[in-house]
Amino acid sequence: MIDHKRFAAEAFSRANRMDRRVWGKPGARIGLVAAGKNWLDLQHALSLLGIDANEAERLGITTYKVGQPWPLDMASFHDWAEGLDLVIAVEEKRKLIEVQIKEALFDDRHGRRVYGWHKGDEHSEGRREEIFPTRYALDPIYIAEKLGGLLIEEGRRTDRIEAGLARLADARGADNAEEIAARLPYFCSGCPHNSSTKVPEGHRAYAGIGCHYMVQWMDRETVGFTQMGGEGANWIGEAPFSTRNHVFQNLGDGTYNHSGVQSIRAALAAGTNITFKILYNDAVAMTGGQPVDGDLSVEKMVYQLRGEGIKRIAVVSDNPDQFSHDFSTAFIKEFKGLSIHHRDQLEAVQLELREILGTSVLIYVQTCAAEKRRRRKKGVMEDPAKRVFINELVCEGCGDCGVQSNCLSVIPKDTVLGRKRMIDQSACNKDYSCVKGFCPSFVTVHGGQLKKNTAMADEDDWPELPLPTLPTIDVPYNIMVAGIGGTGVLTVGSVLGMAAHIAEKGTSVLTQTGLAQKFGSVTSHVRIAN
Known part of the structure; x- marks a missing residue:
């Protein structure tokens, strides 16, 4: 070489x-x-x-x-x-x-x-x-x-x-005015992070690589940022000088499998009081829902974590019945520090784990909402025949359903009686956490199907579009297409770029997608020249 x-x-x-x-x-x-x-x-x-x-x-x-x-x-x-x-x-x-x-x-x-x-x-x-x-x-x-x-x-x-x-x-x-509005990315409807990132009042959590980083834009006492494998390392350095006795550290299953387990080893070696909250969502959600490399399962994670020296592991899930202490290996069967809980008990479990000296682990098991949607469309995952609606005549518009679920599918609806709430059925991923609030306005429909919208006009009713007047390009012509994920920004940019190419123009297309899948801003910069 x-x-x-x-x-x-x-x-x-x-x-x-x-x-x-x-x-x-x-x-x-x-x-x-x-x-x-x-x-x-x-x-x-x-x-x-x-x-x-x-x-x-x-x-x-x-x-x-x-x-x-x-x-x-x-x-x-x-x-x-x-x-x-x-x-x-x-x-x-x-x-x-x-x-x-x-x-x-x-x-x-x-x-x-x-x-x-x-x-x-x-x-x-x-x-x-x-x-x-x-x-x-x-x-x-x-x-x-x-x-x-x-x-x-x-x-x-x-x-x-x-x-x-x-x-x-x-x-x-001219670029010094305060922003009057910002398009912040957010968790998908029914995202496990809507529940998993909650921490008890007065406690602190740290973020890292993954979708859960977005929780810093929500009022959930989560701060910090670190590289893969460095989760919790900041607390190792901070803990000896802090009056706080314990913190939580969010960690995705993909990051855990990549190098996050090393951060757990470091915390164990340092003897810090920390609880790693590992979200097992069965997909690398942030980059398109790819499967996690290797055959990672909750049982294998528990097996490995016990082998690393973790003495207390809590598994929390929206479907705890899928687990039992009857795991396939005696190493886990005999593990007295393992417990299984429903996600409704998340706060109580965290309050218990914060009192444990040393390093503990909470594994939050819930499939990625976007991946659920994909699998249901493919017919490889059960699609519950149950939908939730809000009766606007009963709704008082308090917004508690949005607080309970942190869900984008809970949207405002303006009525003659004031602003109410409704469920966006096209975006709902059937997490059902919105019904946890103390509210009598919810209606659940079992077995029903949504009506499909009917076309307002036939194709023949649309007049033929006139050809546009093309500008003379003496200097490079710049176009910026802006929007949010899923609205066709990249498609428009690509079509313009290809059209310029077919017209034998020089063209470049620079797209910035960022957190497009999480309803974040998307831009496409198109530059065309002779």
């Missing part, structure tokens, strides 16, 4: 001209380097500053597109950098290309400066002046602002650059 393959890869890149000069000619004094997404960001940033190929050549600027970030084709880069005064590496996060640039020029620097993470050795407020940080992503506006300032410092001040920076400053100035 070190003696042969790296240099063979460099030779391959050089022979196939994977890295190349795009703008400018030999003799330029300022060189800009980028790869992949950052290359597109750089091109966009230069356009914001009014710099095209001809203007770049006039200003003595040349650009270098890297096709193979590692190993960098040192010889080709060295040839391109000949005669430059300044090389600027536009690179987000870890600086992979920048360090190789410095290696390529180290023995033949000739006063050439390399800017990237920092602005050479210049300091500001006791620290090296940062240009392109190693955290978060870069965007064209940020790059344009940084490049514009650097070019002016290098004597390339032009009316175009100043006008571009002024437009960006105006845009920044």
